[in-house]
Amino acid sequence: xxxxxxxxxxxxxxxxxxxxxxxxxxxxxxxxxxxxxxxxxxxxxxxxxxxxxxxxxxxxxxxxxxxxxxxxxxxxxxxxxxxxxxxxxxxxxxxxxxxxxxxxxxxxxxxxxxxxxxxxxxxxxxxxxxxxxxxxxxxxxxxxxxxxxxxxxxxxxxxxxxxxxxxxxxxxxxxxxxxxxxxxxxxxxxxxxxxxxxx
Amino acid sequence: xxxxxxxxxxxxxxxxxxxxxxxxxxxxxxxxxxxxxxxxxxxxxxxxxxxxxxxxxxxxxxxxxxxxxxxxxxxxxxxxxxxxxxxxxxxxxxxxxxxxxxxxxxxxxxxxxxxxxxxxxxxxxxxxxxxxxxxxxxxxxxxxxxxxxxxxxxxxxxxxxxxxxxxxxxxxxxxxxxxxxxxxxxxxxxxxxxxxxxx
Numbered sequence: 354x355x356x357x358x359x360x361x362x363x364x365x366x367x368x369x370x371x372x373x374x375x376x377x378x379x380x381x382x383x384x385x386x387x388x389x390x391x392x393x394x395x396x397x398x399x400x401x402x403x404x405x406x407x408x409x410x411x412x413x414x415x416x417x418x419x420x421x422x423x424x425x426x427x428x429x430x431x432x433x434x435x436x437x438x439x440x441x442x443x444x445x446x447x448x449x450x451x452x453x454x455x456x457x458x459x460x461x462x463x464x465x466x467x468x469x470x471x472x473x474x475x476x477x478x479x480x481x482x483x484x485x486x487x488x489x490x491x492x493x494x495x496x497x498x499x500x501x502x503x504x505x506x507x508x509x510x511x512x513x514x515x516x517x518x519x520x521x522x523x524x525x526x527x528x529x530x531x532x533x534x535x536x537x538x539x540x541x542x543x544x545x546x547x548x549x550x551x552x
Numbered sequence: 553x554x555x556x557x558x559x560x561x562x563x564x565x566x567x568x569x570x571x572x573x574x575x576x577x578x579x580x581x582x583x584x585x586x587x588x589x590x591x592x593x594x595x596x597x598x599x600x601x602x603x604x605x606x607x608x609x610x611x612x613x614x615x616x617x618x619x620x621x622x623x624x625x626x627x628x629x630x631x632x633x634x635x636x637x638x639x640x641x642x643x644x645x646x647x648x649x650x651x652x653x654x655x656x657x658x659x660x661x662x663x664x665x666x667x668x669x670x671x672x673x674x675x676x677x678x679x680x681x682x683x684x685x686x687x688x689x690x691x692x693x694x695x696x697x698x699x700x701x702x703x704x705x706x707x708x709x710x711x712x713x714x715x716x717x718x719x720x721x722x723x724x725x726x727x728x729x730x731x732x733x734x735x736x737x738x739x740x741x742x743x744x745x746x747x748x749x750x751x
Binding site: 407409410413426431433475478479481483484 | 598601603604606608609610611612614625626627628629630631632633636637641642643644645646647648650674677678680681682683
């Protein structure tokens with residue numbers, strides 16, 4: 354519902370309060386829920402000396418900074434950069450771990466457009482060095498979460514490049530991937546699926 | 553020399569040009585030279601399929617974003633966050649690699665104040681998981697670069713906490729660390745020292 358002020362003036366949608374909302378709408382729709390859940394899980398793993406895995410900061414190109422005081426720099430102009438890698442990496446049981454987390458509203462398939470070419474290339478190079486790479490995929494409509502191996506992802510990625518389908522059927526993800534059930538601590542126990550990859 | 557405009561008006565030091573300079577002065581003094589050199593070296597390692605090691609983006613707390621167009625978000629207010637980890641990590645020869653790069657103008661010792669408690673703790677936890685952790689230390693007056701093992705760093709860090717000296721003598725770094733000589737490609741061949749750590 355749109356609220357009109359007396360006299361027909363439209364509500365001001367440019368006030369300070371509306372901006373963080375728009376920010377969330379544009380950047381948080383895909384991944385913010387899953388991202389928070391994974392961050393909480395990684396905090397649990399870190400606090401319990403199980404693994405050291407962090408989300409990398411959002412890459413930002415800083416153009417202009419103000420220094421009202423020496424200690425309090427304010428960035429006044431900056432732009433979002435495209436990430437050149439995946440979002441998460443770290444170390445677990447002697448292994449280099451590298452993955453990206455993706456949410457989809459699609460009920461029956463995971464669209465490959467969620468990935469960028471450079472992220473696929475990054476994972477290929479990490480695997481070449483002996484790292485363990487995968488995607489954490491969440492179907493938000495049903496809250497289903499899967500760990501899907503990067504090597505399986507590559508098959509669909511490469512097929513798409515040759516004219517194949519632009520998404521991975523959920524049935525295939527259920528078949529090839531590892532289903533992860535929410536629990537209390539950690540919220541998303543994805544390292545149990547990583548254990549199966551390692552062993 | 554300060555330029556005064558006719559009529560005694562002082563030059564405007566708030567113009568666009570002056571701001572990036574001040575930014576460089578405050579944030580780039582310590583580490584920018586070494587950082588660029590390491591980034592170039594890591595690019596070389598990546599391009600030649602030798603290792604996948606990246607510098608993490610600067611952590612920034614984004615407060616306000618404008619969307620003049622849908623595709624062109626401009627960050628209008630943001631703040632620098634303290635990093636909770638080291639700056640560099642990645643995978644090499646099956647090993648998780650994690651390090652920080654530090655420059656010092658000091659000629660005879662490396663001040664431990666270059667590190668923060670949380671960085672030390674992060675490296676301890678990575679080693680516990682089987683990662684390889686170290687510092688790349690550059691003495692800028694003489695352009696001497698060393699790889700210094702995190703486990704050696706911890707000795708000095710812990711001694712300092714018990715009232716010991718607040719720096720590591722350069723002689724000690726020469727003795728315990730691995731000297732790295734600049735070369736053409738890569739500029740800083742620090743993985744040769746990592747090879748010695750692994751083997």
